[in-house]
Amino acid sequence: MDKKMVEAINTQLNFEIESAHVYLAMQNYFAAKSLKGFEHWFQVQFREELEHAQKFMDYLNDRGERVEVRGFENPQNDFESVLQVLEISLNHEKEVTRRINNLMKMAIELNDYATVSLLNWYIDEQVEEEANFSELIDKVKMISNNGLFMLDKELRKRED
Numbered sequence: 546m547d548k549k550m551v552e553a554i555n556t557q558l559n560f561e562i563e564s565a566h567v568y569l570a571m572q573n574y575f576a577a578k579s580l581k582g583f584e585h586w587f588q589v590q591f592r593e594e595l596e597h598a599q600k601f602m603d604y605l606n607d608r609g610e611r612v613e614v615r616g617f618e619n620p621q622n623d624f625e626s627v628l629q630v631l632e633i634s635l636n637h638e639k640e641v642t643r644r645i646n647n648l649m650k651m652a653i654e655l656n657d658y659a660t661v662s663l664l665n666w667y668i669d670e671q672v673e674e675e676a677n678f679s680e681l682i683d684k685v686k687m688i689s690n691n692g693l694f695m696l697d698k699e700l701r702k703r704e705d
């Protein structure tokens with residue numbers, strides 16, 4: 546494989562592990578807030594990111610290239626709200642998509658068809674990842690508006 550491609554995949558697989566840590570911190574933020582469903586959902590997300598990293602690692606190893614595990618910055622552990630967590634997550638996934646697209650561009654330029662084939666899976670996966678978070682954001686916003694509406698109705702009953 547072209548050394549440039551190997552380096553770019555190594556960077557990406559480490560970014561997938563970093564993504565896992567980003568979601569692990571969020572999982573534990575929800576655990577601290579006793580939001581069991583969100584805790585579970587982000588635990589699944591955490592595991593998924595590790596699978597994304599593993600898929601890249603398997604690929605480099607299968608092609609006789611060397612995987613290089615690297616370190617990264619601490620993830621954000623505290624947040625202002627559920628909505629903020631989801632918005633940070635969606636932005637994170639958009640950054641992942643941007644990086645995957647750049648990898649694809651490089652693989653096409655190098656006529657590396659095996660890598661193009663691998664990256665097709667990630668391109669499809671990113672559409673799903675972004676859709677998942679967008680949908681959750683819409684749902685949380687809807688619930689917030691509904692909650693406010695219910696509270697408003699409740700407040701009308703006040704007599705003194």
Ligand SMILES: [Fe+2]
Pocket residue numbers: 561564593594597641
């Ligand atoms: Fe990922």
